[in-house]
Amino acid sequence: xxxxxxxxxxxxxxxxxxxxxxxxxxxxxxxxxxxxxxxxxxxxxxxxxxxxxxxxxxxxxxxxxxxxxxxxxxxxxxxxxxxxxxxxxxxxxxxxxxxxxxxxxxxxxxxxxxxxxxxxxxxxxxxxxxxxxxxxxxxxxxxxxxxxxxxxxxxxxxxxxxxxxxxxxxxxxxxxxxxxxxxxxxxxxxxxxxxxxxxxxxxxxxxxxxxxxxxxxxxxxxxxxxxxxxxxxxxxxxxxxxxxxxxxxxxxxxxxxxxxxxxxxxxxxxxxxxxxxxxxxxxxxxxxxxxxxxxxxxxxxxxxxxxxxxxxxxxxxxxxxxxxxxxxxxxxxxxxxxxxxxxxxxxxxxxxxxxxxxxxxxxxxxxxxxxxxxxxxxxxxxxxxxxxxxxxxxxxxxxxxxxxxxxxxxxxxxxxxxxxxxxxxxxxxxxxxxxxxxxxxxxxxxxxxxxxxxxxxxxxxxxxxxxxxxxxxxxxxxxxxxxxxxxxxxxxxxxxxxxxxxxxxxxxxxxxxxxxxxxxxxxxxxxxxxxxxxxxxxxxxxxxxxxxxxxxxxxxxxxxxxxxxxxxxxxxxxxxxxxxxxxxxxxxxxxxxxxxxxxxxxxxxxxxxxxxxxxxxxxx
Numbered sequence: 001x002x003x004x005x006x007x008x009x010x011x012x013x014x015x016x017x018x019x020x021x022x023x024x025x026x027x028x029x030x031x032x033x034x035x036x037x038x039x040x041x042x043x044x045x046x047x048x049x050x051x052x053x054x055x056x057x058x059x060x061x062x063x064x065x066x067x068x069x070x071x072x073x074x075x076x077x078x079x080x081x082x083x084x085x086x087x088x089x090x091x092x093x094x095x096x097x098x099x100x101x102x103x104x105x106x107x108x109x110x111x112x113x114x115x116x117x118x119x120x121x122x123x124x125x126x127x128x129x130x131x132x133x134x135x136x137x138x139x140x141x142x143x144x145x146x147x148x149x150x151x152x153x154x155x156x157x158x159x160x161x162x163x164x165x166x167x168x169x170x171x172x173x174x175x176x177x178x179x180x181x182x183x184x185x186x187x188x189x190x191x192x193x194x195x196x197x198x199x200x201x202x203x204x205x206x207x208x209x210x211x212x213x214x215x216x217x218x219x220x221x222x223x224x225x226x227x228x229x230x231x232x233x234x235x236x237x238x239x240x241x242x243x244x245x246x247x248x249x250x251x252x253x254x255x256x257x258x259x260x261x262x263x264x265x266x267x268x269x270x271x272x273x274x275x276x277x278x279x280x281x282x283x284x285x286x287x288x289x290x291x292x293x294x295x296x297x298x299x300x301x302x303x304x305x306x307x308x309x310x311x312x313x314x315x316x317x318x319x320x321x322x323x324x325x326x327x328x329x330x331x332x333x334x335x336x337x338x339x340x341x342x343x344x345x346x347x348x349x350x351x352x353x354x355x356x357x358x359x360x361x362x363x364x365x366x367x368x369x370x371x372x373x374x375x376x377x378x379x380x381x382x383x384x385x386x387x388x389x390x391x392x393x394x395x396x397x398x399x400x401x402x403x404x405x406x407x408x409x410x411x412x413x414x415x416x417x418x419x420x421x422x423x424x425x426x427x428x429x430x431x432x433x434x435x436x437x438x439x440x441x442x443x444x445x446x447x448x449x450x451x452x453x454x455x456x457x458x459x460x461x462x463x464x465x466x467x468x469x470x471x472x473x474x475x476x477x478x479x480x481x482x483x484x485x486x487x488x489x490x491x492x493x494x495x496x497x498x499x500x501x502x503x504x505x506x507x508x509x510x511x512x513x514x515x516x517x518x519x520x521x522x523x524x525x526x527x528x529x530x531x532x533x534x535x536x537x538x539x540x541x542x543x544x545x546x547x548x549x550x551x552x553x554x555x556x557x558x559x560x561x562x563x564x565x566x567x568x569x570x571x572x573x574x575x576x577x578x579x580x581x582x583x584x585x586x587x588x589x590x591x592x593x594x595x596x597x598x599x600x601x602x603x604x605x606x607x608x609x610x611x612x613x614x615x616x617x618x619x620x
Contacts, residue, residue: 027070029060029461041310043290045459055457061311062461069463073261082466085262085362086474092261100259129234130159130250131221131329135213136241137166138204138383141374142175143182148244150193154251160229161197162220163241166207172383175199175241208342210322211395214238215339221332225477232330232475239324239371242378244274249370253326256366259313262464263474264361267314267326270305274372286310290365291319292459296451299347299396300405306459314364316462318444320353324371327361333477335359338429341399343392350446351399357440358495359432360467402430404437406451415449426496428484433494434467468493 034057036042041061064072067084076084077092132149136142142163150156163175176199180191200220207213217238224230235254246252257267270289280286289305302319325332335355341348353363378384400406401421417425425431441448443465445458470476471491479487490497 027062027065027461029062031055032058032060034058036309039285039310041308041312043308043315043460044306045457046306055460059460061308061315063312065461066316066464068466079263082468085260085264085464086360086469087261087263088474091258091263095258100261127158129230130155130237130254131224131230131234132159132161132237132239133164133214133217133221134161134239134241135164135166135210135217136175137207137213138168138172139175139241139378139381140173141242141377141381143173143178145241145243146175146179146197147182149249152245152247152249154248156193157196159193159196159250160224162217163197163199164213164217164220165199165201166204166213167201168204172204209344209392211337211341211344211348212339214322214337215341218332218336219339221329222336225329225333230329232328232333232477234329235326236329236332237326237371238322238332240373240378242374243271244277244372244374246277246370246372252368252370253366256314256368256370257326259367260362260364261313262362262364263328264331265314265327265364266320266331266356266361267366268320268324268363269365269369270321271324271369271371271373273376274374275376277372284309286368288365288367288369290315290317290459291321291363292317294319294350294446294453297346299399300350300403300446300448301346302349308365308367311367314366316464317363317365318353318357318440318446318458318462320349320356320363322349322352323373324369326366328474330475330477331356331359331361335361335432336429338398340429341395344395344399347396347399351403353444354403354437354440355429355431357432357443357465358435358437360434360469362464398424403440404449407449423485426486428480428486433490433496434470435465436495439465 032040032042034047036044036058041063042058043061044058045055047056062070064070067073067076069083071083073084076082077087078089079086080089134142134145142165146161146163149161150159153159165175167174176194176197179197180194183191198220200216202216221230221236225232235257237253253267257265260267269291272289287307287309288311290307291302291305293303293306294300295303302321308315335352337352356363401424404415407415431437437448440446441454443458443462445454445456447454471493481487
């Protein structure tokens with residue numbers, strides 16, 4: 001290897017070497033007991049050990065601890081090296097120029113909710129829409145929710161709402177019609193934003209619970225995507241029909257999403273009550289619920305929350321809450337709510353969290369909440385719980401099968417799945433193929449197969465779980481047939497990849513010739529830069545640097561158009577290509593560096609020593 005090659009090699013990996021040195025001193029949180037000092041960003045782990053885990057009380061928040069090994073986020077700002085979450089490369093560039101709004105006063109987190117830019121789009125990008133979906137079951141508060149949503153938005157013209165109205169023919173309040181009547185009473189001649197609301201009405205007698213309703217709304221979002229009314233880079237909000245909003249909630253929640261610094265972030269928590277609208281408890285400043293605990297019933301139930309205060313940005317957590325979900329729309333399109341779970345109210349949230357995680361998405365509790373819940377009036381509505389729970393037993397079985405609940409491996413051997421359960425896991429409403437259930441168990445501290453908590457408190461600072469992005473990029477939405485089986489062959493970076501079948505789906509016959517299928521797999525392998533054995537290529541191998549997964553450069557032409565218009569390049573999938581460095585080359589480079597150091601340091605010293613000795617002899 002030439003000296004020039006060594007110099008280039010060293011330059012290419014200098015940031016990682018620097019990051020490794022910076023990560024050499026692990027973050028050690030301070031423990032504050034039951035009282036958090038005023039203005040300090042902190043996370044509450046619980047009052048006693050019975051909440052699971054030996055750690056209790058308040059601890060420090062680690063703002064740089066999310067990336068693998070504590071590597072500073074500035075070292076891998078867009079996730080190109082695979083140690084920090086994946087991002088569109090233009091986002092960190094924009095933040096370097098304009099700032100990200102995090103930190104607050106003197107970095108304390110207080111005041112971190114500074115007003116977001118009115119125009120929250122990046123320069124040159126398509127104007128993103130916000131698609132909100134509201135399931136409404138005989139809810140008289142639905143019209144007010146629509147009014148609050150539009151009246152308090154910074155950009156009401158960009159909001160699109162789909163309401164799943166489940167009413168009786170008589171005696172129930174019609175959502176859109178009553179909203180229009182209310183707006184006219186307030187002095188509007190016409191019904192503002194009526195054309196931006198789609199009413200999906202079904203009889204209340206057909207209602208089968210929240211997951212069934214949200215599943216129908218997921219189908220509506222997918223229909224809009226196929227009709228090019230929705231782009232994967234738009235934002236999607238899923239919430240309830242009895243909500244209120246802070247002023248400029250849309251710009252604020254989008255700014256909060258950007259502060260997660262993760263293209264695959266899903267903001268979710270149990271939101272505060274409407275009584276807190278416009279207020280902040282001085283004794284509990286900027287306190288937000290944190291979902292991080294479960295209990296086991298006939299499924300997995302999200303249980304009592306913890307909380308955090310004064311954080312400058314959203315916090316990574318393993319648990320999802322169905323009352324609030326905000327993300328890029330590609331999350332809703334890839335991980336739709338399962339409509340085949342009628343009668344379910346218990347177990348839906350952790351199941352969705354598992355599906356998000358395995359698809360490569362990460363749940364974040366937002367550090368500020370701009371959407372609030374009318375708990376009192378909604379729960380006192382006598383009609384709210386009159387939907388029937390028929391089919392809940394089969395639904396629970398479906399949910400539990402998907403996440404391996406109470407499936408102990410026989411004699412610690414690998415789990416054996418039936419053809420039916422394996423087909424469910426790979427279906428439209430199944431698991432993703434970027435991460436595994438084993439990784440979920442490790443990350444969440446929840447031993448699903450034994451229906452018990454691991455004893456590790458996972459409410460504190462967490463480290464992001466790395467994975468390889470799909471070769472077709474973040475805007476790729478997989479296709480399924482009418483039986484909900486996958487149509488696309490698995491690429492070699494998939495956890496479902498089967499080398500023996502050439503990456504194909506064993507349970508589904510793909511309508512392509514053998515030659516076409518082989519060509520497709522070879523194209524994917526070439527673009528993804530994977531080895532013939534079906535393992536993802538990596539940079540480094542543990543000698544000089546930790547293994548860093550490669551990412552491909554693929555532009556999805558179909559996903560780059562919307563409404564017949566060419567989207568700007570920043571909305572296309574563009575990643576960094578890096579060459580693989582085999583272990584022998586790394587070893588040779590290391591030896592060459594050592595030799596060069598010896599030549600550069602030892603020989604000049606020896607020469608100077610010999611020169612001084614010679615001069616001494618001549619003097620004598």
